[in-house]
Amino acid sequence: MTTHASTAAPHRQPVEGRGKAAGRVPGQTHDEASAAIAADETPLLTAHAVSKFYGPRIGCRDVSFELWPGEVLAVVGESGSGKTTLLNCISTRLMPTTGSVTYRLADGGSRELYRMSEAERRMLMRTEWGFVHQNPADGLRMTVSAGGNVGERLMATGARHYGNIRAAATDWLERVEIAEDRIDDQPRAFSGGMRQRLQIARNLVTGPRLIFMDEPTGGLDVSVQARLLDLLRGLVTDLGLAAIVVTHDLAVARLLSHRMMVMKDGHVIETGLTDRVLDDPREAYTQLLVSSILQA
Numbered sequence: 001m002t003t004h005a006s007t008a009a010p011h012r013q014p015v016e017g018r019g020k021a022a023g024r025v026p027g028q029t030h031d032e033a034s035a036a037i038a039a040d041e042t043p044l045l046t047a048h049a050v051s052k053f054y055g056p057r058i059g060c061r062d063v064s065f066e067l068w069p070g071e072v073l074a075v076v077g078e079s080g081s082g083k084t085t086l087l088n089c090i091s092t093r094l095m096p097t098t099g100s101v102t103y104r105l106a107d108g109g110s111r112e113l114y115r116m117s118e119a120e121r122r123m124l125m126r127t128e129w130g131f132v133h134q135n136p137a138d139g140l141r142m143t144v145s146a147g148g149n150v151g152e153r154l155m156a157t158g159a160r161h162y163g164n165i166r167a168a169a170t171d172w173l174e175r176v177e178i179a180e181d182r183i184d185d186q187p188r189a190f191s192g193g194m195r196q197r198l199q200i201a202r203n204l205v206t207g208p209r210l211i212f213m214d215e216p217t218g219g220l221d222v223s224v225q226a227r228l229l230d231l232l233r234g235l236v237t238d239l240g241l242a243a244i245v246v247t248h249d250l251a252v253a254r255l256l257s258h259r260m261m262v263m264k265d266g267h268v269i270e271t272g273l274t275d276r277v278l279d280d281p282r283e284a285y286t287q288l289l290v291s292s293i294l295q296a
């Protein structure tokens, strides 16, 4: 466990008072301005009373929250608290037992995810969402070149021009600090940190609006983790991405997220702005979690 839980997050954007009209942009019609305001006042994703049971065992229970555009939400808790189950239920990888998840599409329409067809959900995954797995091998094709891994995602969204695809892949490899001369290498020849950076490039090349991350720095050396976190934080901020990040590492939550939810035994027991929860935890369990990190 790392000990830099108290590192400040410099990119924090104001999350309270979100949804307030920002006024009309010059050149914007009144209808466009109204649409932009409406979009700003609607959450990107709303989970309502999501529960998942594995037989008699609780995966997660009665979880409700809203995620706003550009907001990074961390889901924290100890092993077995239900973080991954919740993430999978929200990202349509696992059908919840009860509850609903509503997502606002880029075209402005809201859809209940589990009422969409499988094909529509797959399309959403390819175009508007990304998923960064803890183990890069789960999110990469290990026997396809680095450039191919990135280009393939673009092709899945309709790109066909080889030169443009190669140029975009080169650009994204550079953005995730992978040297251009590694573009034809396969990820199995990469270090763990490089693989994870490649997985990030593969996910971001299509310009998603929402990215799910499951322990994105888990299993990496502390120094590699710090560099990856820096990179992730920069990309998420630059691209204005919304993200849901599952982590047991409060330092990761501190560095990346605006808001956090603390889970225990499948339930959300505390939620709030990240700095507030970490600096002034209200629940005894959160206090224990925070103090155990600070003493580590």
Ligand SMILES: Nc1ncnc2c1ncn2[C@@H]1O[C@H](COP(=O)(O)OP(=O)(O)OP(=O)(O)O)[C@@H](O)[C@H]1O
Pocket: 054, 057, 058, 059, 060, 077, 078, 079, 080, 081, 082, 083, 084, 085, 086, 248
């Ligand atoms: N496929 C499954 N079948 C049965 N029980 C499961 C399954 N997946 C998870 N569980 C149970 O659901 C509960 C929540 O597990 P989950 O993996 O979501 O927790 P977690 O907080 O992500 O843990 P970790 O940090 O160790 O990954 C645990 O009791 C776990 O044993």
